[in-house]
Amino acid sequence: MPTARKSQVSLVDTKYYHCISRCVRRAFLCGDDPLTGKSYEHRRDWVEEKLLLLASIFCIDVCAYAVMSNHTHIVLYVDDKKANRLTDKAIVIRWHKLFKGNWLTHKFVENNKLNPSERMILDDIIDKYRERLSSISWFMRVLNEDIARRANKEDSCTGRFWEGRFKSQALLDEAALAACMAYVDLNPIRAKMAETPETSEFTSIKRRIEHAHSGKQPKSLLRFAGNPRQNMPKGLPFELKYYIELVELTGRCIRADKRGHICDAQPILARLQIKPENWLKLTTRFTKVFRGAVGRRHAMTKYYVHLQKRRRANLANCERLLG
Numbered sequence: 521m522p523t524a525r526k527s528q529v530s531l532v533d534t535k536y537y538h539c540i541s542r543c544v545r546r547a548f549l550c551g552d553d554p555l556t557g558k559s560y561e562h563r564r565d566w567v568e569e570k571l572l573l574l575a576s577i578f579c580i581d582v583c584a585y586a587v588m589s590n591h592t593h594i595v596l597y598v599d600d601k602k603a604n605r606l607t608d609k610a611i612v613i614r615w616h617k618l619f620k621g622n623w624l625t626h627k628f629v630e631n632n633k634l635n636p637s638e639r640m641i642l643d644d645i646i647d648k649y650r651e652r653l654s655s656i657s658w659f660m661r662v663l664n665e666d667i668a669r670r671a672n673k674e675d676s677c678t679g680r681f682w683e684g685r686f687k688s689q690a691l692l693d694e695a696a697l698a699a700c701m702a703y704v705d706l707n708p709i710r711a712k713m714a715e716t717p718e719t720s721e722f723t724s725i726k727r728r729i730e731h732a733h734s735g736k737q738p739k740s741l742l743r744f745a746g747n748p749r750q751n752m753p754k755g756l757p758f759e760l761k762y763y764i765e766l767v768e769l770t771g772r773c774i775r776a777d778k779r780g781h782i783c784d785a786q787p788i789l790a791r792l793q794i795k796p797e798n799w800l801k802l803t804t805r806f807t808k809v810f811r812g813a814v815g816r817r818h819a820m821t822k823y824y825v826h827l828q829k830r831r832r833a834n835l836a837n838c839e840r841l842l843g
Contacts, residue, residue, distance in 0.1 A: 534823070538700045541683070583596065693842075708723060798843075820832055
């Protein structure tokens with residue numbers, strides 16, 4: 521029986537989660553069907569557009585993503601503090617961008633006076649909206665339901681488009697985060713859909729590289745804030761330049777027709793103390809090696825204690841590969 525989502529998410533331990541959604545019934549999310557010759561490539565636009573739109577509405581940031589032929593990989597950052605900071609009106613306005621709301625929420629947004637009983641009911645509604653806008657489950661639900669409806673309409677069929685529900689992994693420390701992001705960004709290269717990160721369409725790495733050429737970072741993705749330090753601003757705890765270089769070097773190693781080498785002195789690997797040979801395993805077999813939360817022993821122990829779980833899945837692999 522699948523584990524309840526609330527038993528997998530612990531924002532006390534980490535705000536970062538890796539989410540995977542897969543199609544059913546041999547359904548094609550994107551790509552070309554070799555049997556019928558039909559192209560579904562345009563659906564990549566659907567996913568990317570909807571994903572980045574939701575990131576601007578929810579209090580959840582996108583760290584990395586890759587849209588594949590029958591599944592998607594997304595690394596998310598849950599900004600629950602932002603959800604708590606937003607005013608009641610801002611919460612309702614954001615929710616109305618996704619759903620219609622009701623007469624009471626519209627009355628509130630239009631600045632009409634509410635009586636005490638209406639205000640009491642509204643407060644309960646806003647609390648619910650606030651919680652949902654920082655919920656991974658709601659984020660993935662809105663994303664996947666929209667794509668499923670559009671795909672089923674285009675295919676003139678009904679029924680499930682996605683598997684029962686998406687899978688999620690807690691990324692408990694910087695090593696797990698870096699490995700998972702690189703794994704996601706390199707998905708098209710491993711699948712031989714692209715030769716280089718900058719040509720891998722509908723991935724976060726391509727979007728980051730395009731903006732990096734002009735010395736900028738994409739506003740639609742969680743920015744790289746540099747190495748951890750005092751008064752650390754919100755953002756990924758790495759240098760953008762080093763991350764892009766690391767993904768490029770790793771991509772060369774993965775491709776069989778190119779020679780590649782990851783230097784021991786590579787800044788991110790050196791700081792995270794991950795051996796180059798382990799890095800290649802992490803970025804090619806991340807979801808096969810790890811079935812649940814990922815992190816070093818200390819982070820894993822805290823995570824499972826908070827979730828009141830005795831069994832610590834992945835601990836041996838985490839110690840072997842992450843150190």
